[in-house]
Amino acid sequence: MIVSLVSKMIGGLQPIPRHIAIDLHTLLCMLYVNFTSIRTTSNLYVLLFSFGFLLFTCGPTGRWSISLPMIPFIVIQLLRRIPLFSRFGWSRGLLGFLGFSFVVLAAVLCILLPAVQIPSPDGPYRVGIREFHLPVDFSDDNTTCTSHSELPVKLFFPTLDPPGQYPYLNPSLADEYCRKMMQFGAPPPLQSHGWMLHHWKLASIPAKPNATLLPLDRRLPIVVFSHGLGGTADVYSYQTMALASQGYVVLVLTHQDRSAPVVALSNGTELHYDFELAKLLLEEKHLDYVKERRRRTDHRVQEFIAAVEAIHHMDQHDIPGLGISFRGRLSKSETFFMGHSFGGATALTAGKRRPDLVTAVVAHEPAVDWMPDDARHSLLSPTLLQDFDHSWHGGTGGYEGFVPAGDEGSIHEKDMLILFSQEWRDKKWAGSDALEEMYARKRLGTDSGISACKSIPDISHNEFSDTCLMTPVWVGRATGITGKRNPVETAKDIEHMTKVFLEAVRQRSK
Template sequence: MLGRTQVAVMGNCSNTLGIPPGKGPHQVGCADLMVDHTVQGSFFRLYYPCEPSPSSEKPCWIPSQEYFDGLADFMKINRSFAERIFNYLYGSYRIPAFWEAPFKSNGKYPLVIFSHGLGAFRTLYSAICAELASRGFVVASVEHRDESGSQENLEKVWMYYRALKPGEEEFSLRNNQVQQRANECIRALKILDEINSGKSVTNVLQSEFDWSSLKNSLDLCKTAVMGHSFGGATVIETLCKELTFKCGVALDTWMVPLKEEIFPNVKQPILFINSEKFQWAGNIIRMRKLDSASIQRKMITIRGTVHQSFPDFTFLTGNWIGKVLKLKGDIDPHLAMDLSNKASLAFLQRHLSLDKDFNQWDPLIDGKDENLIPGTNIHVMSHKAPEHSYTVKRMVLQLL
């Protein structure tokens, strides 16, 4: 049975809409782990290859009603109004994974730590995470506790997204947050390392999942970090801080939170996958400062995409409302996600030395597809980029 926070929220669900399941050979399970209620703890949803389990249910996409309030705060709209709208549009959707299904022990799996974007939370990228798990990865989607998410539950007190205070400098806040986010990704890795080594970890959430079944099932020599937007910046900060991560995949990265001084300390390969409509010259210039003659840094842009082409929202709204809310681009969202996932898988195989067939998609890493642009569609001048020219306010306008 699903826990209290997984109880379905009533809503409207079209038969033609839904989060696509993974396309790989493995069925996908998921479970939540919270270690310690404090900010020193860790909270993530684990996606993993699972055994068939007829009794397992698929959990709700939105874990509880409070997340609607957090999304409303991020978008700066009335909570009561937003709750009704979000509940109607999204309340009944479920993610493409079986809740607490038995872990499939089948050798050792590579690990991906996933970082969500600003105003998001651990379940909003289930299409990406489920696809990776279906291909034989274990994926930990971290819920960040830096007040950049829609909410986070500490000691049963909901921690909502925090906007800038009057007179507060954005870079200072966001840089502190990205450092905390990176530490949280590293903490999730350390906890999974303990579980993999057979140590008992106390889950403060009600759970029937057998975490000990992961013992000796993770290949931590094959670990990557992946994220979207603010999560893309988190990828770069995390790579700088922890060399256990062998490579990173950064989706439509928001570079503003990062100090450029860290760039020379990032030694691992990075794949930047950008949308066509979100990026701007200053941001691309900062990405290009990570270019290296000796370390593979790749960039591709998916034609017809918007910033919200990466989270699950793009699959859960019809064309009209999706275009109005900028949750859909001109490209079919399934095609866009397929290109992004295949390029990511090819890159992960290359740099984690996986014995898979993902190298069939190697051309996508170089932008070789009619729906891809090698590099960027943005015309970049040679002048110095403004340091922090793209604010959260402008990011929110991407949603409104």
């Protein structure tokens, strides 16, 4: 009941029950200490115990909303024990008032900045997880991006094992991730304060490590997922786990094109976000910036395709040390490419270039302008756009001399689900208006009638990731990260639309 009440107070987000209890315990201890006699030594022990327990369970900044106000609160309580301050009634009253003020401040901050986590998926199965470096056959002469024979991935899969919990952020990368994430996405005054995201380190996901694969005598469909700019495999946990709970094996990449805040490479080093590239926008070199993003999409696509081939290989051969076998359990003929933003551009481009590997493509708000010329031209073909009310001229810089081969395949030979937020739709980004008209005129994807391009009202670009599920609603709306709707309801709507599309494709092929 308390959890439900707190959830309503914080805009429908999912609070972490044990941290609600820790918050309440700490606040009650502070009240007790502030209003008991200074001659009672037990209140000093209560104060030290509560502060120590808070640091032990949350760290110094995990619940900074309480730990920071507690520092001056402790100073005030120590001052109350000095005879000079306790001799006069007015000084005792002043210190008591100041102490109570810091209790109130801590309580308000706890409500405004709660410890939350993503909700559990609603599918019929529980979710297992493996996080590892996937061996791939990958080669690229791209000197800007890092190329390794192993890609960092998360693998979600259905299981009947009892529920488990797994850290939301990789503990070894969490501090650096929070620092880089604030530097990447926060307003300038806050960009150096990574500790403000440390409550993300307290969260876990309902996925069980070392779980056993669903023990049913059937092959499981595959989804390979590509993250967006500033993302990692971690921050798409809700949508990817939701698919696993429906019976899919979901492979989520963290790309090495320096679009992620921080990546742990297989050789033990870390790869960090490329802030130098973003300077091109500050220098108003927009075309140069977009060209570089398109070049890095090429790199991402190579990683993506290598990962698809690697998971297909897992249907015949086990990965040493992984601790789970998928031999004979993967339905390679039901392989879906999926991604958000930069990842949507990656999935669509990969689908265009390797139609032999993919059944259908799901693109959540794809950054179409960052797709290389061949993929952009295929998706928004001038032939398909003839007589349209909305036009497309190739995006930033056009096609710059690109001449399509006469026998090249079209991405529309595959079914597609493309979802846009109202934010991008209103701005007419990524050719959203042309793509929606293409869908309305039944020219999107195959003639099966399954493909769709739709926009979701009152949501923002970030709501396709976990960001809005992990950010206080008032903060998200104040910064434009979160739209007008409840972000949990939005996430479930996106999950439902994706699931319905994938199941329709699967049913058609049976």
